Amino acid sequence: MPPRSRQPAPRPARPVTITAVIDPVAALASENLDDNLYLYDTNKAAGSSGFGTPELHSRVRKGDTLLWNVIPLECETYVALADIEIDPQIAEPTRKVYPGTDIVFWTAEVKQDLTKPVPYRLSFLLGTVSTPFTPTARPALTRPGDQGKEGR
């Protein structure tokens, strides 16, 4: 095993990335995003759960940087994260693009430690449909120690 260079740090240098994998063709054909949306984050080691479902529970702490992005299963169909609705006292996500591209991601800083799970709502633009798709199921931010669904 090669030597490790990373020292344990109080705050990870990378953001907690929350990735939405979307099958845009199936979502457009069925007009149902819930069955064609798979959410993941990079905080599994901290206890995030609900991987691969639209009800991902991400474990976060005050001061964490969050980053939301999208991976479409069909690279020729347009998919973008259009909006994130969350209690502004917890986080205020801002829309950004990867420098030099029009590929969207959103970032936010967790403003306070959570006392209970905070559900939020994601909206996506798919294909050429101008009305955003919003899944019924809602992901949530949770504090370390909150009981979530078992991670897959």
Place this chain on the structure above:
Amino acid sequence: MAQQHGIIVLFDVENALRTRSLDGNTYWFDNMKFLGSVGEGTGQLVTIVPGTYFLDGSQATEQVLNWLPAALGAIPPTVPRNYLAEQERAHDRRTLEQLAALGGDGEVSSTEVSRLQQRVGRRPRKQAGGRGLTAAKLLDVTGKATSSAAAYNYPAPVITDITGQAVSEKIIYPAQYGSPDMVYDGWYWAATVDTSRPGVYPYTMHVQLHELVEQNDELVWQSVDLTCESSLKITSDPKRNAFTGAGLGVLPLPAAPPAG
């Protein structure tokens, strides 16, 4: 089935490097859920491959599979293929302009120079004998240059081989191909499928991840080789008419119009 199957494999690279295993750190997808693939978005995907046959039962067309790896928590594969190189160049250009601006009036403060040195970022060395990675400046997950070995954007995982029962029993014939495709770095793994023998056939994917380590004050990419598994389910079910739901036999035409 003439449509190509796309099989996307999403790797939780951070966890996989930490545990040195892809178990529980690999999420598989394909675009055939509507035909009966199961386990989408989990580590237990079974990809459906409906065969097509002539009336005498012989195989009519060859199903094609394509595998596309991606890293969770990295810059997504939707950015252009040359994105990392473009960003590196743009970043160097900005730093050079600022350096030129500094030298204008004789005195240059060491603080400003060291600030620029910080901005230059770092370029890790490729491991001797390592494959699949092009030497490039470290970028973080938002596409900005970074000098931190803890913040770097994970390079895309590299598929190095596909083996297992599906290959040894000659159900699939996988190989790596060069491609003008701008999304997946010009290389991809694909296979054709022998659909004449229905059944479930597991296969093993060999994947190389890359970890950045500090050796003698130098950053070096270390390759970490791991494997994960998935399955194909080949069926010979009769085709159904997607419009009417009817099976084999004559088309469900209405009865002959009444004689007028």
